[in-house]
Amino acid sequence: MDANIVLLPGDGIGPEIIEQGQLVLEAVAKRFGHSFQFTSCPMGGNAIDSHGTPLPDETLAACRKADAILLGAVGGPKWDDPNAKTRPEAGLLSLRKELQLFANLRPIKPYKQLIDASPLKREIIEGTDILFLRELTGGIYFGDSGVKPHASGEEAYSMMVYNTEEVARIVRLAAKAAQLRSGRVTSVDKANVLEVSRLWRRVAAQVMADEFPDIQYDVVLVDAMAMHLISRPRDFDVVVTGNMFGDILTDEGSMLPGSLGMLPSASLGEAGPGLYEPIHGSAPDIASQGIANPLATILAAAMALHHSLGLTEEAAAIDAAVEAVLDAGHRTADIAAGGKCLSTEQMGAAVLAVLG
Amino acid sequence: MDANIVLLPGDGIGPEIIEQGQLVLEAVAKRFGHSFQFTSCPMGGNAIDSHGTPLPDETLAACRKADAILLGAVGGPKWDDPNAKTRPEAGLLSLRKELQLFANLRPIKPYKQLIDASPLKREIIEGTDILFLRELTGGIYFGDSGVKPHASGEEAYSMMVYNTEEVARIVRLAAKAAQLRSGRVTSVDKANVLEVSRLWRRVAAQVMADEFPDIQYDVVLVDAMAMHLISRPRDFDVVVTGNMFGDILTDEGSMLPGSLGMLPSASLGEAGPGLYEPIHGSAPDIASQGIANPLATILAAAMALHHSLGLTEEAAAIDAAVEAVLDAGHRTADIAAGGKCLSTEQMGAAVLAVLG
Numbered sequence: 001m002d003a004n005i006v007l008l009p010g011d012g013i014g015p016e017i018i019e020q021g022q023l024v025l026e027a028v029a030k031r032f033g034h035s036f037q038f039t040s041c042p043m044g045g046n047a048i049d050s051h052g053t054p055l056p057d058e059t060l061a062a063c064r065k066a067d068a069i070l071l072g073a074v075g076g077p078k079w080d081d082p083n084a085k086t087r088p089e090a091g092l093l094s095l096r097k098e099l100q101l102f103a104n105l106r107p108i109k110p111y112k113q114l115i116d117a118s119p120l121k122r123e124i125i126e127g128t129d130i131l132f133l134r135e136l137t138g139g140i141y142f143g144d145s146g147v148k149p150h151a152s153g154e155e156a157y158s159m160m161v162y163n164t165e166e167v168a169r170i171v172r173l174a175a176k177a178a179q180l181r182s183g184r185v186t187s188v189d190k191a192n193v194l195e196v197s198r199l200w201r202r203v204a205a206q207v208m209a210d211e212f213p214d215i216q217y218d219v220v221l222v223d224a225m226a227m228h229l230i231s232r233p234r235d236f237d238v239v240v241t242g243n244m245f246g247d248i249l250t251d252e253g254s255m256l257p258g259s260l261g262m263l264p265s266a267s268l269g270e271a272g273p274g275l276y277e278p279i280h281g282s283a284p285d286i287a288s289q290g291i292a293n294p295l296a297t298i299l300a301a302a303m304a305l306h307h308s309l310g311l312t313e314e315a316a317a318i319d320a321a322v323e324a325v326l327d328a329g330h331r332t333a334d335i336a337a338g339g340k341c342l343s344t345e346q347m348g349a350a351v352l353a354v355l356g
Numbered sequence: 357m358d359a360n361i362v363l364l365p366g367d368g369i370g371p372e373i374i375e376q377g378q379l380v381l382e383a384v385a386k387r388f389g390h391s392f393q394f395t396s397c398p399m400g401g402n403a404i405d406s407h408g409t410p411l412p413d414e415t416l417a418a419c420r421k422a423d424a425i426l427l428g429a430v431g432g433p434k435w436d437d438p439n440a441k442t443r444p445e446a447g448l449l450s451l452r453k454e455l456q457l458f459a460n461l462r463p464i465k466p467y468k469q470l471i472d473a474s475p476l477k478r479e480i481i482e483g484t485d486i487l488f489l490r491e492l493t494g495g496i497y498f499g500d501s502g503v504k505p506h507a508s509g510e511e512a513y514s515m516m517v518y519n520t521e522e523v524a525r526i527v528r529l530a531a532k533a534a535q536l537r538s539g540r541v542t543s544v545d546k547a548n549v550l551e552v553s554r555l556w557r558r559v560a561a562q563v564m565a566d567e568f569p570d571i572q573y574d575v576v577l578v579d580a581m582a583m584h585l586i587s588r589p590r591d592f593d594v595v596v597t598g599n600m601f602g603d604i605l606t607d608e609g610s611m612l613p614g615s616l617g618m619l620p621s622a623s624l625g626e627a628g629p630g631l632y633e634p635i636h637g638s639a640p641d642i643a644s645q646g647i648a649n650p651l652a653t654i655l656a657a658a659m660a661l662h663h664s665l666g667l668t669e670e671a672a673a674i675d676a677a678v679e680a681v682l683d684a685g686h687r688t689a690d691i692a693a694g695g696k697c698l699s700t701e702q703m704g705a706a707v708l709a710v711l712g
């Protein structure tokens with residue numbers, strides 16, 4: 001097949017890891033007889049520097065026409081001034097909103113080869129396999145907000161808003177994902193306190209009852225979920241929640257495997273291209289040293305093949321190649337536990353060698 | 357001294373554990389020559405049953421006149437119907453608001469005797485000593501909220517609101533607490549996305565700079581904090597945050613010691629009585645079996661002596677007694693790790709025996 005892939009290398013280690021992601025995609029194209037065109041566009045801090053905005057119009061236009069988008073990471077101390085006119089994150093938030101990427105998928109499944117790196121005891125973490133679905137274009141991230149004078153100085157507000165359709169479509173996606181897994185969906189809210197969560201809970205229950213009667217369904221409060229994730233992560237299959245709760249819980253969950261550098265994520269819309277990225281940040285402290293772990297980006301590329309291009313065999317080949325390099329004992333610094341380390345390029349090359 | 361202590365036994369295991377809390381307070385009164393009057397009032401599900409409301413007027417009136425309030429726990433399946441007119445939690449929320457208990461203090465410090473019960477590896481959890489300060493009467497818990505018709509069905513919102521004074525007073529309390537500890541304050545927000553968090557961050561920075569220049573101060577985003585709590589909990593001293601973020605993070609933190617039944621919390625206002633409680637729930641599944649762990653309630657009673665009555669020596673005596681019973685190997689079922697268990701009463705008696 002022909003596919004048009006937009007690369008958004010971003011800031012910090014972004015360009016280094018995206019380079020490896022592209023090489024892996026090219027190897028897959030060659031092996032399976034596809035043709036991928038790559039376009040690299042500025043986004044994030046680098047785009048602020050070059051275009052005065054974190055998401056230039058040309059970048060957005062290119063993304064709209066893409067079949068899939070592979071993002072490195074954005075941000076860094078250079079653009080961290082809270083009084084700055086705009087910030088790298090704003091580019092990411094606009095991109096999500098503009099492309100209507102309402103569903104963020106984050107698999108949390110520790111690699112058995114790295115399980116000793118988990119901060120959790122082996123008996124707690126072993127066997128964990130969670131797929132988070134976080135709503136990504138609604139909630140308090142995009143609700144009305146403001147500041148006004150107040151007797152004591154100022155008063156500020158941010159509104160958490162959801163409507164029936166926004167909840168229904170993400171819950172539907174969660175249920176469909178569960179059909180391909182162990183068939184269980186957990187919806188997380190704070191319905192004992194928040195009106196907006198009570199709507200979330202009503203709609204979720206309705207969708208599950210009407211459309212997915214065979215999927216096992218339960219609800220958990222967000223505070224309780226923050227506990228369960230640590231004490232009994234194995235008990236969950238698909239977990240669906242709103243934007244803010246998802247931001248916190250998926251990051252909490254990302255610590256469980258003990259190897260942040262191995263976790264990809266996908267942001268999907270109803271139609272149009274998906275956005276794929278490693279969940280780790282731009283790690284400015286190790287940028288340009290050639291030591292960043294490219295595996296999360298490579299796994300994100302696999303998710304792109306799977307979800308946006310429907311190339312499941314190709315995606316599986318990448319996943320298997322990553323397993324193989326781990327089995328062979330290859331490690332970058334972040335997962336080396338003091339052992340011998342490969343560079344970013346060497347790790348990429350190890351994956352390419354397996355892919356053949 | 358004379359003190360008037362209101363007991364709110366609540367639901368589930370509440371009455372059993374409050375009984376032990378009271379016995380311990382009586383023992384302290386006797387040993388140190390104080391006189392405590394106890395008044396027990398309905399609150400929570402039991403109050404819904406007896407008075408049709410989770411916080412009857414008489415209970416609130418008694419609380420207002422108290423020097424300190426000791427709460428068991430509220431809630432249970434009986435009152436869980438989402439369509440019910442009122443729910444046990446509503447009583448707790450009203451009590452916080454009515455008494456202006458804006459600061460929730462939650463120490464997270466694992467007992468060395470129980471450290472193997474932590475889901476975290478020993479090398480991660482050992483040495484952890486965090487004091488959370490959660491804002492408790494503002495934010496999205498008490499902001500405006502509503503539901504209205506929407507093209508797709510309904511739309512609901514809940515508003516997260518903070519003003520300068522609300523942020524300033526909790527940050528001030530956090531800084532004062534830090535002065536008595538390692539002198540470090542971390543403020544947690546989501547200022548890269550939320551307007552209300554940007555106000556929080558501005559005010560916090562101002563208060564720290566103007567009033568506490570000697571306290572080491574930093575800010576962490578809520579998603580990052582959810583990660584750090586698991587991966588490097590030792591790095592934090594006093595952590596201050598808003599109501600919703602605090603709800604999630606303190607519950608996440610409560611898992612770290614691996615012994616939920618050992619954790620107390622205090623809710624304090626500018627003036628008036630504080631509210632003290634174990635952080636665990638009403639555990640309806642083990643209610644009336646006499647096996648609940650009373651130690652968190654006993655430790656909450658110690659916090660009451662310390663914070664509301666200024667009886668620091670007496671509070672320390674209770675803390676020491678709890679250490680002593682743990683040292684002696686006494687365990688209730690929740691912390692027994694399969695070993696021999698004491699009943700609720702036996703554990704209370706063990707503490708009383710040390711207190712003499």
Ligand SMILES: CC(C)[C@H](C(=O)O)[C@@H](O)C(=O)O
Nearest residue numbers: 089090092093247548549579
């Ligand atoms: C960078 C930030 C705006 C973003 C978010 O909060 O959504 C990030 O934390 C994430 O989870 O992708």
Ligand SMILES: CC(C)[C@H](C(=O)O)[C@@H](O)C(=O)O
Nearest residue numbers: 192193223445446448449603
């Ligand atoms: C019971 C509930 C309303 C409450 C809250 O969310 O504040 C509880 O979770 C807590 O943390 O005390």
